[in-house]
Amino acid sequence: MARAISIGRVSSRLGGVALLALLGSATVFFVMRAGQGDPAIAVLGDQATPEAIAAFHKKWMLDDPLVIQFWRWLSSAVMGDFGLSMTVAGGTPIMGLIGSRLPNTLFIGAYALVIAVSVSLFAGTISALRHGKFTDTAATSIAVLGISMPDFWLSYVLVYGLALGLGVFPSYGFTPPAQSLTGALYSGFLPALAIAAPMAAAFTRILRTALLETLYRDHVRVARSLGYRDAFVFIHFVLRNALIPYVTVIGLQIRYLLGGTVVVERIFGIPGVGALMVDAAFGRDYPLVQACALTFLLSVLLVNFVVDLICAALNPRQN
Template sequence: MTRYLFTRLWQSAVTLVIASIVVFWGVRQLPGDPALALAGEEATPERVAAIRADLGLDDSLLVQYGRFVGNFVRGDFGESTRTGTPVTELIGATLPVTLWLALYAIVVAVVVGVALGVVAERYRGRWPEWMANAAAVVGLSVPNFWLGILAILWLAAGLGLFPASGYVPVAENPASAFYHLTLPALILGTSLAAVIMRQTRASMIETMKTDYVRTARAKGLGRGRVLMRYGLRNSMIVVVTIVGLQLGGLISGAVVTERIFALPGFGKLTLDSVFTRDYPVIQAVVLIITVGYILINLAVDVLYSVINPRIRVGGAS
């Protein structure tokens, strides 16, 4: 186990270095001059040159990358070229919004997806399975932005069940915060719930065909009890894999949902920084998402052995 963790940490470090190089180079390939965007279209060449020198853009790319890595290791992401605010403050104000939204969406997706998957397997060939499959197809086919608009029109503006926009910090009022996040979380977790439902159903069907399940049934255990005790537990490996892969995607892909529901999250910060060529913010955002992906996948691999002890981590026999 220790050797496996060491290997994964080493691989993660290499991945992070490569990602930092790609991010640093890719950001500087964006069209436009950040110094000109900051100075304004009518600024004099001398003013633009002064801003470039102040931002360190006149240095070579190697020097800029070395300064970028050094600051990142110290936890210093610099200041936003657009507002002059430290990047750590911007991230600290927006990242919790997206994290709470993503975690809430995952909880909703797991509960709904696993429940529909169990129902689909338990009532195979009957109308509950057809309804669950139809719900999964809708969840995978309909774009989130369209579902979000419909939800605002029907559930928020029409029935008044949820607020159409706004955000309350969880630390100030947890009940109000989750109330405001419920509708965005439902929309964001729809496609993930559909994927979990399909995979849970498929995994449980395969599990119910195994020899140990037949043995349990032969000993007199009912189908429902076997389904929950053996089928559901083994399907959790698939669920953990999907959640691990999708959590980072939800954090980075919540841009549309945050824009629809006017949430001051990571997505809004990312879009604003891209439009204004705000190099420090873009670099910090992308690297934080990359680190999140790496840590989540490492945690998922470790959880495999917790859920199913028969799995030997690192390929050990």
């Protein structure tokens, strides 16, 4: 199993990550500036005097040429300094803001991923093994339903049914994992489920397809001809090879996971990076939006990088 993953490959990937982070930051920076709105108005209000606005602009150096502003942001960001928020309490350090909220977002994201992977491993395997039978049709239909449900809509359905209706789960609010892990698992269940449902559906479908495709490959027939037990044939000859496309698709879907947290954090009142970014965008808090977007970007790239390493380990032909 132990295969050396070449250092050259890893370092060229890290170079790619750095380049993508730069391009992503630049895009967010210039798109934000190109849009309507002024952070001075957002902070000082509609009635602000021109003098107050000018003072605000001077303080945050918003009248400098954009390239200079970007360079200034970039040179301190590279050093790990994301500056101060324009809107939160008149200048709170952004690193602190993100640092306190990132664990909540990562927790909800990981929670959703665990739910989606567990459900899809089970449902995908069952529907492939019962191919064409009722169980398969039922699982596949539920999967189509899952893919078709937007997370914001599903969130409200879950709140209506499980929180307000049955009263099993809280409808709003979140206990951070740092405070109580069981509390976080309990209060985070509905938001994680809302994010996980469409992903679980997509994962189930790809696993079912990959399993069915592998199930009839020659090497599986050879394994059966040697008289191996069914479970051994399934795990080592079928599932093992179906995992490669399955893990690849999980990697591609990770970005939806983060997109999902942005929406779901707002609905369930979870103090995470997603909710922070939405508020920052409404307030035209340029440095805070920049920092949140970069956080998301790096998370996605990091997860994709890990997924690629897993895929390389799963597929000997890739090395």
